[in-house]
Amino acid sequence: MGQESKGLFARYWGMLTTPAKAAMGSILVGGFIAGVLFWGGFNTALEVTNTEEFCISCHEMRDNVYQELKETIHYSNRSGVRATCPDCHVPKEWTYKIIRKIQASKEVWGKITGIVDTPEKFDAHRREMADREWARMKANDSRECRNCHDFQSMDYSEQGRRSVKQHQDALATGQKTCIDCHKGIAHQLPDMKGVEGWD
C-alpha cells in the first residue's frame, strides 16, 4: 500500500538494499571465481616474465649480457648452483618486485624503439645501464645479492686473507655494500672512468 506512494529514488534504494538471495549469491560466487582467475592469471603472467627464457627471448639480452654471464661463476661453477637473470635483477619480495616490474615496463619502449638493438648501440649505452643497476643495488644495500649471500652465514675460515679483511672491515661496519666492490662479476664492465675504486 505504501509502496506506490514512495518516490523513484526510494524504490531504487529499496531494490539495492534488499536484493534477491539468488542474485546476492551469484554475484558473490561469480566475483570470487573471477577474482581467483584474474589474480591467478596476473601472477602467472608475472612469473612468466620472471624467467631466464623470457629475458633471453629478446636478442638484445641473448646476444650481449647473457653470453657474458655464461663465462662467469654465477653461471658455471663446481657446485652446480646457478643464478639466472631475475635472481639478481628482480627483487623476490612482492612489493619491491611490483615496483621493479612497473619501472621495467620502460624497457618495452626501449625494445620497440630499438635503443640497444645492435652490439655497437649496446656498448654505447653500457655505462648508462650499468650506472642504473649499480645505483639500484647501492640504494637497496645489495638486497638481491643477499638473497643467497648472507653476511651472517659467511665462514671466514674458508675465505681468503684478502676477502676476510674486506668483509670484516668494510662490509660488517656497513661502510660498503656488495656492489661497491663486486662490479662486473656477471657482465662485462663499461668504461670505468670516474668509478670509485677503479680509476
Next chain:
Amino acid sequence: MKKFTVALTLVMALGGISMATQAVSDTGGMKSLRGAKALDEGTRAPTMHKFNKDEEPMKRSYVQQPPVIPHKVRGYKVDLNSNKCLSCHSWDNYKESGATKVSLTHFNTRDGHALADISPRRYFCMQCHVPQAVTEPLVENTYKNSAE
C-alpha cells in the same frame, strides 16, 4: 694357378691389414712429454691445476723476475674499460687495500720518460705477472734459483 692366385690374394690382404695397423700405432720410437703412447691410443688429458688461493707474497727466483701473483685471478679483467689489478695495486689504492704497489719502473716509457700513470706498455699486468699452482715439473731439470 688358381690356387696360387687365392694364396697370393690372402697373403696380400693379411699383409695389408698388418701394415695398416702398424702404420697407425707405430710412433717410430719417438717419445714426447706425454710419454711413449701409440698414436691410435688416446692419452687422458691431465686434470686441470687449481690456482693457489691466497698466500703471502712469494720470493723471486732470480734478479729481475716479475713477482708472481700469490692469489687467484679468476674473472679479473684487464682491458680498455677496466683494470681489476689496479683496484688494489695502484698508487691510489695500495695503502687502503694493503697490496704491493706497482713498481715505479712501470711509469717509464720505452724511451725512459717518466709518466704520471702506468705506461701503456706495462698496463697488461698478466703478460709478466702470473698466478701460481702447485705442479710437478714436466721434465726433470737442474734449475736452482739465484740465491742457492
